Amino acid sequence: MKKIVIAVDGFSSCGKSTMAKDLAREVGYIYIDSGAMYRAVTLYSIENGIFDGDVIDVGKLRNEIKNIHISFRLNPETGRPDTYLNDVNVESKIRTMEVSSKVSPISALDFVREAMVAQQQAMGKEKGIVMDGRDIGTTVFPDAELKIFVTATPEIRAQRRYDELKAKGQDASFDEILENVKQRDYIDQNREVSPLRKAEDAILLDNTNLTIEQQKEWLFENFNKVVK
Numbered sequence: 001m002k003k004i005v006i007a008v009d010g011f012s013s014c015g016k017s018t019m020a021k022d023l024a025r026e027v028g029y030i031y032i033d034s035g036a037m038y039r040a041v042t043l044y045s046i047e048n049g050i051f052d053g054d055v056i057d058v059g060k061l062r063n064e065i066k067n068i069h070i071s072f073r074l075n076p077e078t079g080r081p082d083t084y085l086n087d088v089n090v091e092s093k094i095r096t097m098e099v100s101s102k103v104s105p106i107s108a109l110d111f112v113r114e115a116m117v118a119q120q121q122a123m124g125k126e127k128g129i130v131m132d133g134r135d136i137g138t139t140v141f142p143d144a145e146l147k148i149f150v151t152a153t154p155e156i157r158a159q160r161r162y163d164e165l166k167a168k169g170q171d172a173s174f175d176e177i178l179e180n181v182k183q184r185d186y187i188d189q190n191r192e193v194s195p196l197r198k199a200e201d202a203i204l205l206d207n208t209n210l211t212i213e214q215q216k217e218w219l220f221e222n223f224n225k226v227v228k
């Protein structure tokens with residue numbers, strides 16, 4: 001069976017990584033969460049004095065971006081890849097509201113995107129990869145054989161994220177999450193470099209009323225159409 005590249009893009013918290021991970025596991029592909037990479041750069045920035053409140057010291061981050069190394073390693077307990085920042089496991093630290101509230105301005109910086117896109121393209125060289133994010137089908141892999149663009153209502157997306165944080169025992173406010181989801185969508189769609197938009201040849205999926213199982217089947221069917 002031929003190996004392909006699958007790009008899953010879309011709005012915040014709608015289930016992109018859930019469906020991308022499920023498909024990758026089922027078909028034996030590598031899964032890469034490109035959002036985790038932007039979150040790791042944001043965590044680095046928080047921990048290294050690059051933020052003064054919400055103000056970013058762009059010059060300092062530009063100088064230090066070459067020192068930021070992000071990798072993924074399989075967690076044998078969860079069977080899923082964990083994110084490492086300079087060889088430290090940061091998987092849970094990058095999922096906090098603090099990082100969520102600062103990630104979109106960091107992701108709008110051109111030199112940050114250049115560095116991340118170069119790493120992502122290197123990861124996809126051999127194909128057999130599912131990557132999710134915002135610009136995978138438009139910028140990272142414009143020639144991907146299968147492109148999906150996922151959306152759902154902001155309220156449903158905030159509810160899904162709220163349930164997830166609660167299940168992890170983290171303090172969460174639904175209103176704060178909804179506000180963050182809307183704010184990130186706005187910044188992601190309106191930034192100058194690689195804004196979030198559906199690639200012309202991407203298949204649109206509104207999963208507002210789909211279960212995790214239903215969306216998984218839908219993606220698997222679309223994968224089979226391309227590889228067979």
Ligand SMILES: Nc1ncnc2c1ncn2[C@@H]1O[C@H](COP(=O)(O)OP(=O)(O)O)[C@@H](O)[C@H]1O
Binds near residue numbers: 161
């Ligand atoms: N169709 C669905 N119905 C209900 N919950 C879902 C669905 N898809 C994903 N989820 C849950 O929503 C949350 C956000 O999903 P995630 O895959 O992390 O989104 P994204 O990668 O788009 O940010 C997760 O807790 C996930 O388990």
Ligand SMILES: Nc1ccn([C@@H]2O[C@H](COP(=O)(O)OP(=O)(O)O)[C@@H](O)[C@H]2O)c(=O)n1
Binds near residue numbers: 014104105132135184
């Ligand atoms: N390819 C990507 C992936 C994420 N991002 C940025 O990283 C943020 C976090 O991405 P994410 O996929 O973890 O977001 P969630 O939808 O999982 O909350 C997004 O809001 C974007 O600002 C990006 O700019 N380009």
